Amino acid sequence: MNNEEIYRTTVEKVFDDQCQSLEKTITYLSNHKMTAAFRQARRNLDDRTKNDILRDVSYPF
Structure with missing residues (x-):
């Protein structure tokens, strides 16, 4: 995985764990x-x- 993928994957996981609150x-x-x-x-x-x-x-659509 490259840096962008690592950052994106972690942010997505934390975003979901934090009730989708930026x-x-x-x-x-x-x-x-x-x-x-x-x-x-x-x-x-x-x-x-x-x-x-x-x-x-935060704006997946």
């Missing part, structure tokens, strides 16, 4: 220890890509 998802990702692969993906992706993924996850 605010709770972002808070969770910031405050909880995440996997090394996710942390590396977060470091390697630019802000635009991360924002695109968050938007796609």
Whole structure:
């Protein structure tokens, strides 16, 4: 899996676990220890890509 896939998969899982609340998802990702692969993906992706993924996850249609 590449960085974008790792980031997207983790965000989708957390988003579902947090009752599809974007605010709770972002808070969770910031405050909880995440996997090394996710942390590396977060470091390697630019802000635009991360924002695109968050938007796609929160607006799936």
